[in-house]
Amino acid sequence: MNNYMPTGGIEWSQDWDPTTKLAIKVTRHLHAEKSPYQQIDFFESETYGTFFTLDGLMMVNEKDEFVYHEMITHVAMATNPNIKKVLIIGGGDGGTAREIGRYKTIEHIDMVEIDERVVRLCQQYLPVTAGHLDKDERIQLLFTDGLEFIKNTPDNTYDLILVDSTDPIGPGEGLFSREFYNNCYRALAEDGILINQHESPYYDFHVHGMKRAHLRLNELFPVVKVYQYHMPTYPSGHWLFGFASKKYDPLKDQNREWWESLNMTTRYYNSDIHRGAFMLPNFVMEKMK
């Protein structure tokens, strides 16, 4: 066990809080670029395969991206099989669009990513998440600000909105604002569902984002729940999504039979974890009161 970087190498690290960091030995720094929006880096590593960071924060790696992308997608789909029109805000790596695209019942996917360079670089370096983006004709790529896009979206446009954002700093900050959620609510159909990246209950910085997102959703939607999953390369590994909806409840309305009839191969999600993920520790529920 005690053979970390025995032969040298390059160390990548991310601060998880002001006194904690995760460090990963990388074999190659594949790409570094400053886009108009953020610093973008791609690395190659033994344990995680290829991974990329935005402003130094781990976004996606080949080892555990499936956890995040399955959990942002299948909970909503198994709750309402009639979802046809989907908006993804962010998610430039393509993983969320890949998972939602697995449903043949989906007719259209708008993917609104502010930073085209993220998409183009993921297409080059991370085919596992972005490889299908130019192959699925239902996907419309829109390189614009999600905040502006949703402001100009007509009422009742989408059955499902997936907010696949970064932390509430930098380009992701507006995606935690009241105005943004108001417009999402408006743009959703009468039985619409919104899933949002809901930060984490462990370190203070993420607890703040979690509380903020939860407060906003609670002001608007009749159904607001939070579900958790294990995402080891995000700070603390304890990560959350919000499920906000105008009509459907993810537990009462779970359509287990329909979802299982699809025979979809998944590595994290299943019909049981759909339920189990909503069963939260007391300290998480208390922090959201």
Added chain:
Amino acid sequence: MNNYMPTGGIEWSQDWDPTTKLAIKVTRHLHAEKSPYQQIDFFESETYGTFFTLDGLMMVNEKDEFVYHEMITHVAMATNPNIKKVLIIGGGDGGTAREIGRYKTIEHIDMVEIDERVVRLCQQYLPVTAGHLDKDERIQLLFTDGLEFIKNTPDNTYDLILVDSTDPIGPGEGLFSREFYNNCYRALAEDGILINQHESPYYDFHVHGMKRAHLRLNELFPVVKVYQYHMPTYPSGHWLFGFASKKYDPLKDQNREWWESLNMTTRYYNSDIHRGAFMLPNFVMEKMK
């Protein structure tokens, strides 16, 4: 976010796998000692309060010890309220004995810890877990090898055995052996339950321990299940316990009403997470096949 160790300080770190480490800025190295069994260190930190390590591995810290100690204890207790006689193997920090001691229905707790120095130092530096050890008269401290102890334990002695071990290296290795589990089975009453530290499904080293523990339990017990929880300071934060039993099933036999009638204050465990924790991701189930 990017202000890790802005003013210097001492860095403690643990290798999570050969290419990954977690580093924590500590404010004081409170104690260092080599016992006959292992290296023992205590540190003070801003985020985690006091924590201690054995052979360099994080054991217990004040920020998240409640997760581990509640989850090792309450699942079994809420399954069989008639548990009276408990054996703890390891658990020198006292946290498991503290949680089990909260049940007035428990009559006797044998706590078998190979290394007396761990207990004495935790009594000095970590009163949050060890402070009650000399106050609860039901607790019998036995400083001896758990492997030898269980070999010499008569049949049908305990209602519950809690294996609160380190990783399967060093003093903890024997606690993952077939002989050890055979003796645990024998020492358990006819409706006995065994809970064991079951490693993690993420990094290869821990996956190996997880498979080994699971195989051993499956050879012996009619009921074998695994449950998960979020333990951010253990490698990957995705950690498991095994539930092995001669009779009771943790889901079918959960006595929710009895447990809730106790009005016990907990920070992680509750009657819902009792169920949710057994709902495992596909990749975890597949690795245990």
